[in-house]
Amino acid sequence: MLLHPPPKFMMPLAFTNSILLYVVILLSSIGLRLNSRWKLTEQERLSSELASLKSKINPHFLFNTLNSIYAETLGKADNASDMILKLSNMMRYTISEAHHDKVLLQKEFDYITSYIELQKLRLPLNVRIEYKVISEAYELEITPLLLIPFIENAFKHGVNPEQNSVIKILLKIENKELHLSVFNRKVETEKTIQETTGLGIENTRQRLNLIYAGKHFLAINDTENDYSVLLHINLA
Numbered sequence: 381m382l383l384h385p386p387p388k389f390m391m392p393l394a395f396t397n398s399i400l401l402y403v404v405i406l407l408s409s410i411g412l413r414l415n416s417r418w419k420l421t422e423q424e425r426l427s428s429e430l431a432s433l434k435s436k437i438n439p440h441f442l443f444n445t446l447n448s449i450y451a452e453t454l455g456k457a458d459n460a461s462d463m464i465l466k467l468s469n470m471m472r473y474t475i476s477e478a479h480h481d482k483v484l485l486q487k488e489f490d491y492i493t494s495y496i497e498l499q500k501l502r503l504p505l506n507v508r509i510e511y512k513v514i515s516e517a518y519e520l521e522i523t524p525l526l527l528i529p530f531i532e533n534a535f536k537h538g539v540n541p542e543q544n545s546v547i548k549i550l551l552k553i554e555n556k557e558l559h560l561s562v563f564n565r566k567v568e569t570e571k572t573i574q575e576t577t578g579l580g581i582e583n584t585r586q587r588l589n590l591i592y593a594g595k596h597f598l599a600i601n602d603t604e605n606d607y608s609v610l611l612h613i614n615l616a
Contacts, residue, residue, distance in 0.1 A: 382572035393489075404440075405438045408611075409490055413608040421507070430457055431578070445463065445467055445498055445502060448463065448498075448501060448502035449463050449464060449467075449574075459501065462501075463501055463538050465496060466494040466497060466498050467498060468489055469490070469491075470494050470498075471496055471572065472497060473487060473490075473491045473524075474491075474525075476511075477524060477580060478524040478525050479543075480524060481523065481525075482521040482522065482523060483486075483521060483522065483524045484518060484519070484520075484521055485515070485518050485519075485520045485521065485553070485558075485615070486518035487518065487520070487524075487553060488522050488525075488526075488527065489513060489525060491525075491528070492527060492528060492531060492551070493513070493607055495528065495532075496509065496511050496531070496549065499535055503539060503541075504541045506541060506545070506548045507539055507541060507545040507547075508545065508547070509547045509549075510546075510547070510548045510549065512549070512550050512551070512552075513550075513551045513552075514550070514551070514552040514553070514555035515551065515552060516553070517553040517556065519579075520553065520556060520558075520615045521615065522558065522613070522615060523587065523591050523592075526584065526587060526588070526591075526613075527560055527611070529580060529581060529583070529584045530562045530581070530584070530609045530611065531549060531562060533562075533564075533581060533609075534547045534549070534562050534563070534607070535547065535564075536569065537564060537566060537567070537607060538564025538566065538567060538607070539567065539569070540567035540568055541570060543567040543568065544565060544567075545564075545565060545567055546563075546564065546565045547562075547563070547564045547565075548561070548562070548563040548564075549561070549562050549563075550562075553615075556614065556615050556616040557612055557613065557614050557615065557616075558611075558612065558613045558615055559610075559611070559612055560609065560610070560612075560613075561608070561609070561611075562608065562609040563606065563607070563608040563609075564607050564608075565605065565606055566604070566605055566606060581600070585598065590599065592613055592614070595613065595614040596611065596612060596613045596614065597609050597610075597611070597612040598610070598612075599611075
């Protein structure tokens, strides 16, 4: 009987499986490290962009506000003083508070309220602005300047004194969850206003994905006539 010569080398099955398992673990570890490094790099990039944008504080809005303050000083000193105070508080918040990872919700809401009230003072009465805050949970914290881009966007694309301009903003806290609803009717606006996007909606999407991964829901409805945003963030 002819016998086939034994193979020169045969790797045991258990040893082969061990090597495969080691390779899988090694590749997974490398993948996790790369993903962590990418997130860190992305966070640093966003932080840099945020710092740059905070230093500008939306020049178009500031110039309009300062022009309105000048107009008010011609006859209504009380209104002018109120506008200057609100603008000062906004700038103080941006410079002294917004560099923190988290701030009290009360401070963030105060900033948004000052922004909207300044807009109301400089806009004509036929621009309808509805703003409501439903909350008693101001001890909660939130990443600063996370909500304002959606609100800025509504004023940039939803205000034209010669058209039916409507902006609706609702801030609500329920069971430690923040609900933001923003609606504006689309109107014709200056091209320079449209091109100025503040922090930017896409930038804010990335910040939400990095900071509140798995803890937020964002829906944007962009139609021919209207634009609306619905945002939920779990702040627990």
